[in-house]
Amino acid sequence: MIVLCVAVLLAGQSRQVEELQQRLRSPKAEEREEALRKIEDLADRGRRESFPALIPRVVELLKDPERRVRRAAAQTAGEMGAKAAAPALRELLGDPDPGIRERAVEALGDLRIKEAVPELLERLKDENDEVRARAAEAMGQLGAREEATSALIELLGDPVGAVRERAAEAIGVLGARDAVAPLLKRLKDRDTDVRNAAVEALEELIEKRHVAELAPYLKDDDPGVRRRAASLLEDLDTEEATLLLLPLLVDDASDVRKAAAEAVSDHRGAASVAAVEGLLADPVAARRRAAAEALSYMRAKGSLPRLESGLQQEKDEKVRDAFLRAIDRLKKAR
Numbered sequence: 001m002i003v004l005c006v007a008v009l010l011a012g013q014s015r016q017v018e019e020l021q022q023r024l025r026s027p028k029a030e031e032r033e034e035a036l037r038k039i040e041d042l043a044d045r046g047r048r049e050s051f052p053a054l055i056p057r058v059v060e061l062l063k064d065p066e067r068r069v070r071r072a073a074a075q076t077a078g079e080m081g082a083k084a085a086a087p088a089l090r091e092l093l094g095d096p097d098p099g100i101r102e103r104a105v106e107a108l109g110d111l112r113i114k115e116a117v118p119e120l121l122e123r124l125k126d127e128n129d130e131v132r133a134r135a136a137e138a139m140g141q142l143g144a145r146e147e148a149t150s151a152l153i154e155l156l157g158d159p160v161g162a163v164r165e166r167a168a169e170a171i172g173v174l175g176a177r178d179a180v181a182p183l184l185k186r187l188k189d190r191d192t193d194v195r196n197a198a199v200e201a202l203e204e205l206i207e208k209r210h211v212a213e214l215a216p217y218l219k220d221d222d223p224g225v226r227r228r229a230a231s232l233l234e235d236l237d238t239e240e241a242t243l244l245l246l247p248l249l250v251d252d253a254s255d256v257r258k259a260a261a262e263a264v265s266d267h268r269g270a271a272s273v274a275a276v277e278g279l280l281a282d283p284v285a286a287r288r289r290a291a292a293e294a295l296s297y298m299r300a301k302g303s304l305p306r307l308e309s310g311l312q313q314e315k316d317e318k319v320r321d322a323f324l325r326a327i328d329r330l331k332k333a334r
Contacts, residue, residue, distance in 0.1 A: 048080070055084055067100060081110075186198035188217075
């Protein structure tokens with residue numbers, strides 16, 4: 001019974017391959033395109049058994065006289081994992097149709113054709129923004145940090161938001177720490193998706209040595225910029241980073257205060273705690289208040305004696321309230 005089922009299955013696959021081969025060779029462009037779409041559907045469903053027999057014809061269709069067929073063939077080659085299509089796909093990078101160039105770029109990235117990096121670098125300067133965006137993404141897929149970082153940094157200033165977004169993402173994927181300063185400027189980008197991409201990339205790249213570069217953004221007039229900058233300090237538990245966060249704990253914007261609190265709550269190193277404790281006696285009331293708030297978020301139970309002593313001498317009502325809240329939180333903290 002099992003043998004019979006396998007035979008039926010193989011016969012069905014053989015018929016399907018024959019039908020697809022016939023349609024791929026149809027004189028009608030729409031039928032050739034439809035067959036390519038069917039192969040993509042098989043790829044999406046993980047049905048790849050027939051691909052070895054179909055790949056040679058798909059590669060041939062990359063040189064089809066009809067643009068719509070070349071475009072579909074480029075996409076299908078990538079979906080199939082057809083590395084044999086790489087030479088023809090590289091030729092399509094110069095196709096006059098931007099849609100075909102875009103599909104060729106995408107396929108070469110998906111297929112991880114590292115040898116195509118020089119040609120793909122040229123597509124970062126393509127006149128079509130969708131091609132530039134795809135080329136930036138491909139640089140990340142191909143791990144072309146040495147070859148592409150400077151060009152990707154330049155693309156962060158592209159007039160099209162989608163291109164800036166893909167450039168930021170690729171820089172993050174490549175781990176290009178030389179791009180931290182240009183990425184920080186994108187925290188003020190007019191496009192929300194670009195700002196988010198910049199933050200995600202910076203989360204992967206930013207190190208303790210970059211704290212000083214981040215400082216101006218913590219004082220920006222735009223609360224959104226201050227919030228994003230504060231979130232980037234979360235994993236940088238240094239005295240400098242902690243002190244930079246303190247003013248944001250009493251920021252006028254609630255989302256900035258929340259971001260600063262979340263960031264400083266992970267700063268529990270002895271140097272960071274000592275630096276904050278030192279501000280409990282600062283002559284500026286806002287700093288004393290922020291220090292008390294910070295110690296509670298840092299769960300610095302060892303600071304309770306300093307807080308209780310400071311409360312006895314504190315005259316400013318807002319600061320007293322902050323001291324009382326901090327003492328209460330720390331006593332309840334596990």
